[in-house]
Amino acid sequence: MSGAVRRQSGPFRAGDRVQLTGPKGRLNTVTLEQGGEFHTHQGVLSHDVVIGAPDGSVVVSSNGIEYLALRPLLTDFVMSMPRGAAIIYPKDAAQILAHADIFPGATVVEAGVGSGALSLWLLRAVGPDGRLLSFERRDEFADVARGNVGAFLGAVPENWSVTVGDLQETLPGAVEPGTVDRVVLDMLAPWECLDVVADALTPGGVLLCYIATVTQLSRVAEAIRATGAFTDPDPTETMVRGWHVEGLAVRPDHRMVAHTGFLITARRLAPGAVLPALKRRASKSDYSDEDVELWTPGSLGQRPGSDKSLRRAAREAQAAARAAGAEPGPDGQ
Ligand SMILES: C[S@@+](CC[C@H](N)C(=O)[O-])C[C@H]1O[C@@H](n2cnc3c(N)ncnc32)[C@H](O)[C@@H]1O
Numbered sequence: 001m002s003g004a005v006r007r008q009s010g011p012f013r014a015g016d017r018v019q020l021t022g023p024k025g026r027l028n029t030v031t032l033e034q035g036g037e038f039h040t041h042q043g044v045l046s047h048d049v050v051i052g053a054p055d056g057s058v059v060v061s062s063n064g065i066e067y068l069a070l071r072p073l074l075t076d077f078v079m080s081m082p083r084g085a086a087i088i089y090p091k092d093a094a095q096i097l098a099h100a101d102i103f104p105g106a107t108v109v110e111a112g113v114g115s116g117a118l119s120l121w122l123l124r125a126v127g128p129d130g131r132l133l134s135f136e137r138r139d140e141f142a143d144v145a146r147g148n149v150g151a152f153l154g155a156v157p158e159n160w161s162v163t164v165g166d167l168q169e170t171l172p173g174a175v176e177p178g179t180v181d182r183v184v185l186d187m188l189a190p191w192e193c194l195d196v197v198a199d200a201l202t203p204g205g206v207l208l209c210y211i212a213t214v215t216q217l218s219r220v221a222e223a224i225r226a227t228g229a230f231t232d233p234d235p236t237e238t239m240v241r242g243w244h245v246e247g248l249a250v251r252p253d254h255r256m257v258a259h260t261g262f263l264i265t266a267r268r269l270a271p272g273a274v275l276p277a278l279k280r281r282a283s284k285s286d287y288s289d290e291d292v293e294l295w296t297p298g299s300l301g302q303r304p305g306s307d308k309s310l311r312r313a314a315r316e317a318q319a320a321a322r323a324a325g326a327e328p329g330p331d332g333q
Helices: 074-080 090-099 117-126 139-153 167-174 190-200 214-227 289-295 308-323
Strands: 017-021 027-031 037-040 043-046 057-060 066-070 107-111 131-136 160-164 180-186 201-211 234-237 243-246 249-252 262-267
Touching: 027 037, 074 090, 074 117, 074 139, 090 117, 090 201, 090 234, 090 262, 107 117, 107 167, 107 190, 117 131, 117 139, 117 180, 131 139, 131 167, 139 160, 160 167, 167 190, 180 190, 190 201, 190 214, 201 214, 214 262
Parallel strands: 107 131, 107 180, 131 160, 180 201
Antiparallel strands: 017 027, 017 066, 037 043, 057 066, 201 262, 234 262, 243 249
């Protein structure tokens, strides 16, 4: 089997992981074994009462303590798994899948692999027909990532490779030029890798860099422009604020993760294509016209959701499908 191995749904079976929430809200994750036992200072919970129960059951220990039994979600796993390097948080992983347009069957290159958190999201998104090629310069981090991916999926999938070495040196020998659909970089100096990434990406392919600081953001944006091989880079930041919703106490949480990183995406141009020049409007209030010209010569970007002709084409396709009886109309007919 090339994709995921461990089941992610259905009644619990021996070998599954289960997350047990006790009376004080404390979480414990155990791997179920026939005849196994989970010991706490409040008694013993037999694994056999969990095995066969549906996901989301409430199970009872030998001395009557109730535990909520849930299969850990990928989010639960990545937030608690062993870390070598800092991980990409689920809020950013979700945005990466959308901005980098990771699709089932895609060939994706990722570097560095770090603790393997993003690798797990990417493997899920490319599915069993896709391929993830991960690169990591530090052997010990590659081991941590293999351990984490194997622990979550039940085995290391065949459609995932981890190459130990610098991406700049190892990528050219690992892929045919122009064959990679998507590249995701999470590393200190992504600008050092842009030439090999441009060679590896298919025309129209997506490069996405996750970076932690504004100085890196500025440097990688200018470096992407300087290659002349990509569309104008599109930077974003994602903030997620939890809410407390209980009775009349409805308010934002007092604490939040304020900053993790920035995403910046660009599309690979066809070889030899040169972007038409584009005058920018943005920086006029901060800099003189001359500065703006000097700093940001600019070129045509590719921003999602701004294409009216795509919307028109989608409306026409819907109308055609309705006419053919393939899809209900707005009134459900
Ligand atoms: C922040 S970690 C990646 C974390 C990972 N995305 C995750 O979610 O678990 C950055 C990693 O990039 C690796 N790295 C940095 N530069 C690299 C390069 N040029 N080639 C390969 N790996 C590199 C580092 O060793 C480090 O493990």
